[in-house]
Amino acid sequence: MLLEIDKVRAGYDAINVLWDISLSAEEGKVTCILGPNGGGKTTLLRAITGLIPVKQGQIRFAGQPTTNMKTWKLVEDGVTMIPEGRMIFRDMTVEDNLLIGGFIKRCRANARANLDMAYDIFPRLKERRHQLASSLSGGEAQMLAMGRGLMEEPKLILIDEPSLGLSPLLTDEVMAIIARLKTQGRTIVLVEQNTHKALEIADHVYLVRGGKVMLSESVGDVDLDRLHDLYFARDTAAERG
Incomplete structure (x- = not known):
């Protein structure tokens, strides 16, 4: 276990x-x-x-x-926690929010590759990477919180x-992403x-x-x-x- x-x-x-x-x-x-x-x-x-x-x-x-x-x-x-309520940095861009997740010393060298990985899983975030996080919908904010967590190589x-x-529609989308993460092991x-x-x-x-x-x-x-x-x-x- x-x-x-x-x-x-x-x-x-x-x-x-x-x-x-x-x-x-x-x-x-x-x-x-x-x-x-x-x-x-x-x-x-x-x-x-x-x-x-x-x-x-x-x-x-x-x-x-x-x-x-x-x-x-x-x-x-x-160990990575994706908290209730997203807790994203609303006054920072989507990409900067993601890069903060990769600031851990052991992850810094892989930050660019991990960013590409996050954009592959969450293509909507790539489309909005230069926008402020405050402009995201609830579902997009949840994706951002999950992407930031994945940047930590958990x-x-x-x-x-x-x-x-x-x-319900966005719930289905988020759950589908979690199912995809499961298939990745x-x-x-x-x-x-x-x-x-x-x-x-x-x-x-x-x-x-x-x-x-x-x-x-x-x-x-x-x-x-x-x-x-x-x-x-x-x-x-x-x-x-």
Whole structure:
């Protein structure tokens, strides 16, 4: 497993959000983390990337312990996060946004080749490379955030809610790009609320609710009715009834 998370607890100051979460991501596969808002999905990504402290448990990347490692060191080692909300630099051009992703020391020599790679995957960005990022549509901004992440030559790509705020058409386009990255052998951890779209490209699915893993199954074994019962906490309602 490229990424292993073992009984992790984490949160914000005195508020704990994750409760003994354990999951893993296999190399060359798409691991999808589903769940309702407030379930702990983004908190988990922040714990993996060192943005919040892990209070208990262990995280390993490529067989090495990375619990509470500095974020910049994880990026150097090949962990890239494409954040919720894009977080692009709106007052910079599309191309400058991409080049920032390639500023890591180990990537600088390949910056031009990686830029060509990003434009090959996202031809719309090449068309708009001299425009300010603020002029992009929501779908284009998501492509820019993904392209910037790929400029870092990642071994592991964490993608947080890529379909958030996008139309169904643009959602399909972004998911098709993630599927293409999968065919290239990329290792992806995808946080998503759109269960149907996520299941179309995922290899393994985790459902996280209330800071805990409620389901862990390969995609071929997923029962959608049961998944949705767990997602919407209908299982607990049935138990109370």
